Amino acid sequence: MVTTMPGVISDELMEVLACPKCHGKLELVEEGEGGHLDCHNCRLRYRIDDGIPVMLIDEAEKF
Numbered sequence: 200m201v202t203t204m205p206g207v208i209s210d211e212l213m214e215v216l217a218c219p220k221c222h223g224k225l226e227l228v229e230e231g232e233g234g235h236l237d238c239h240n241c242r243l244r245y246r247i248d249d250g251i252p253v254m255l256i257d258e259a260e261k262f
């Protein structure tokens with residue numbers, strides 16, 4: 200098992216994460232114990248549940 204700080208995505212994970220729509224880089228926005236990942240190309244926001252990014256276009260919010 201990989202241990203992570205609550206709400207924090209490791210640098211290694213950020214390196215492999217990409218927007219499922221445009222495959223572009225994501226910006227990690229940390230908020231308290233959680234946060235979200237923003238794709239500025241698509242203007243979509245992916246939420247992070249218990250440190251697990253939800254990389255689903257259908258679940259993403261427009262911003």
Ligand SMILES: [Zn+2]
Nearest residue numbers: 218221238241
């Ligand atoms: Zn995108």
